[in-house]
Amino acid sequence: MRATARAPARDVESVASVGVSLWVRLLESHNLMLADLRRRLAGDCTMPRFDLLANLEREDGQTLAALSRRMLVTAGNLTGLVDRGERDGVVERRADPADRRLSRVWLTPRGRELVQSLLPAHAAHVSELLGPLDPGERRDLRRLLGKLRDSLVARKEP
Amino acid sequence: MRATARAPARDVESVASVGVSLWVRLLESHNLMLADLRRRLAGDCTMPRFDLLANLEREDGQTLAALSRRMLVTAGNLTGLVDRGERDGVVERRADPADRRLSRVWLTPRGRELVQSLLPAHAAHVSELLGPLDPGERRDLRRLLGKLRDSLVARKEP
Numbered sequence: 232m233r234a235t236a237r238a239p240a241r242d243v244e245s246v247a248s249v250g251v252s253l254w255v256r257l258l259e260s261h262n263l264m265l266a267d268l269r270r271r272l273a274g275d276c277t278m279p280r281f282d283l284l285a286n287l288e289r290e291d292g293q294t295l296a297a298l299s300r301r302m303l304v305t306a307g308n309l310t311g312l313v314d315r316g317e318r319d320g321v322v323e324r325r326a327d328p329a330d331r332r333l334s335r336v337w338l339t340p341r342g343r344e345l346v347q348s349l350l351p352a353h354a355a356h357v358s359e360l361l362g363p364l365d366p367g368e369r370r371d372l373r374r375l376l377g378k379l380r381d382s383l384v385a386r387k388e389p
Numbered sequence: 390m391r392a393t394a395r396a397p398a399r400d401v402e403s404v405a406s407v408g409v410s411l412w413v414r415l416l417e418s419h420n421l422m423l424a425d426l427r428r429r430l431a432g433d434c435t436m437p438r439f440d441l442l443a444n445l446e447r448e449d450g451q452t453l454a455a456l457s458r459r460m461l462v463t464a465g466n467l468t469g470l471v472d473r474g475e476r477d478g479v480v481e482r483r484a485d486p487a488d489r490r491l492s493r494v495w496l497t498p499r500g501r502e503l504v505q506s507l508l509p510a511h512a513a514h515v516s517e518l519l520g521p522l523d524p525g526e527r528r529d530l531r532r533l534l535g536k537l538r539d540s541l542v543a544r545k546e547p
Contacts, residue, residue, distance in 0.1 A: 248512070249524075249527055249528065249531060250512060250515040250516040250519050250527065251508075251511070251512050251515050252531060253515075253519060253527060253530055253531040253534065254422065254515045254519075255447075256531060256534035256535050256537075256538045257415065257418065257419055257422070257534050258419065258423075259459065259538045259541075259542075260415065260534050260537045260538045260541060261415055261416065261419040262459070262460070262461035263461075263538065263541035263542065263545070264412065264415070264541065265416075265461065266461055267541075267544075289413075301417065301420070302420070303420035303421075303423065303424055350409075353409070354406070354408060354409045357408040357409050357411075357412045358408040360541065360544075361408050361411060361412075361537070362540075363536065363537070363540035364533065364536060364537060364540075366407075368533055368536070369407055369408065369411060370407065371529060371533060372411055372530070372533040372534070372537070373407060373410060373411040373414060375522065375526055375529060375530040375533070376411065376414035376415050376418050376530070377414050378521065378522060378526070379414075379418045379519070379521070379522060379530070380414045380417045380418045380421065382520075382521035382522075383417075383418060383421035383422065383425075383518065384417075384421065386425075386518075387421070
């Protein structure tokens with residue numbers, strides 16, 4: 232299908248329209264993957280709780296502010312999520328020893344066990360959803376999204 | 390730690406861990422971009438309404454089912470959003486002439502004017518957020534996300 236010598240329509244699109252179309256694809260890919268992963272998780276754990284535990288599994292002892300920024304939930308919603316997690320014994324708040332006013336959230340052994348029991352199936356579902364991309368495409372996409380994510384994080388930091 | 394001669398860590402990562410890390414980067418990029426775009430939109434229009442209007446601007450006359458799938462909102466939330474949009478005169482429901490039981494949502498002239506007035510600033514903000522990627526990287530990322538999105542859409546269709 233590639234009889235075009237060069238410069239298909241896409242090359243003459245403005246930078247702005249490439250950007251919006253990229254963002255729409257990112258938004259739709261995110262929404263479709265999240266809906267699928269949420270459906271499969273149902274029963275074992277709610278998606279917000281899984282997201283909290285998986286974030287702590289990647290980096291334990293984060294502050295509420297850091298978690299709120301990463302998970303895109305308001306401080307109020309995160310407080311409720313952490314409260315319910317403490318009630319159910321999967322996370323705990325502990326004051327930072329260097330600054331007692333700062334509260335950090337840690338996985339309990341039970342929370343770690345729960346998230347580690349869910350992660351293999353989660354990883355398998357993610358792989359299945361990404362299956363239509365070949366390994367080189369997955370590597371490229373991972374690298375490009377890493378660059379984008381890092382630049383977005385850097386914008387927010389002082 | 391591990392003076393391995395060959396195969397840097399990334400090459401020996403399992404397919405599953407590349408997948409999860411790709412998904413985390415996609416999720417975080419999405420969350421950071423959405424939070425930024427939402428902040429800038431504040432006042433002119435809520436993000437869910439902007440999302441509805443922008444979806445209809447790309448493809449007018451969608452069914453509630455199609456919009457709900459694309460926007461990742463429940464049927465109940467979408468109904469409320471469309472109700473409020475009708476009340477404010479930016480969208481309207483009309484029965485499909487070929488199947489009167491099927492209701493489609495259309496932009497009103499006022500809704501079209503609103504979304505078209507917001508889109509240029511939105512496009513400029515999106516471009517700014519994507520600025521750290523060079524044009525070739527933006528094209529690659531757009532293409533890879535398009536392939537991913539299309540494969541996710543195809544999974545859901547009969």
